[in-house]
Amino acid sequence: xxxxxxxxxxxxxxxxxxxxxxxxxxxxxxxxxxxxxxxxxxxxxxxxxxxxxxxxxxxxxxxxxxxxxxxxxxxxxxxxxxxxxxxxxxxxxxxxxxxxxxxxxxxxxxxxxxxxxxxxxxxxxxxxxxxxxxxxxxxxxxxx
Numbered sequence: 001x002x003x004x005x006x007x008x009x010x011x012x013x014x015x016x017x018x019x020x021x022x023x024x025x026x027x028x029x030x031x032x033x034x035x036x037x038x039x040x041x042x043x044x045x046x047x048x049x050x051x052x053x054x055x056x057x058x059x060x061x062x063x064x065x066x067x068x069x070x071x072x073x074x075x076x077x078x079x080x081x082x083x084x085x086x087x088x089x090x091x092x093x094x095x096x097x098x099x100x101x102x103x104x105x106x107x108x109x110x111x112x113x114x115x116x117x118x119x120x121x122x123x124x125x126x127x128x129x130x131x132x133x134x135x136x137x138x139x140x141x142x143x144x
Contacts, residue, residue, distance in 0.1 A: 013038050018121060019128050021060040021094075022046050030070040031102075036078030039063070043082040047089040059091035062124050066097035071105055083115065096124050 012027035013035070024042055028035050043061055050059045063079065065071075079095070086093035096118040098106065106112045118124040 013042060015042060018062065018125060020058070021062045021124070021128060023062045023064055023121065025064040025066065026068055029067060030072070031065070031068045031075030031078070032070070032072045033074040036074045040078050040081055040085075043085050043093070047085055047091055050091070051089055059086075059089060060128070061086060061091065061093045062118075062121070063093065063095050064097050064121055065095060065099070065102055066120075069099050069101055071102045076105070076109065076111065079111075079115070094118060094124060096121055 014023075014025040014027055016023050016025075024039060026035050026039065031039070046061060047059060061082070063082070068075075083093045085091075093115075094117070095115045097120050098117060103112075103117075106115070106117070118127065
């Protein structure tokens with residue numbers, strides 16, 4: 001009798017804080033079903049935990065896509081679902097560091113009108129710091 005052991009593939013998703021935001025960075029080059037599920041779980045957990053702790057501050061997630069060269073329909077759907085989760089918890093979700101292929105897909109699907117997209121993490125950090133200081137009250141937000 002032969003025994004087979006199945007192990008789930010490990011998908012790496014780096015998470016760290018930048019200011020008051022949680023930054024999620026998929027380490028995989030593809031944002032497909034497996035990575036999308038992990039990303040959604042992390043977003044849902046973060047917003048739910050903040051809601052349970054009754055935090056009054058804005059809860060923000062930045063999805064850093066610097067490593068992602070391929071985004072399929074499941075990945076795009078996961079990003080939209082993550083945005084919906086953020087909105088349901090009165091939070092915010094932003095994207096940054098899109099590679100050219102991912103940026104083109106966002107433009108073709110008009111997702112660049114749905115998401116606020118920053119050139120990189122530093123651009124987001126500057127925006128976030130300015131928002132905390134109130135410097136952007138009367139200025140329009142520029143998206144890429």
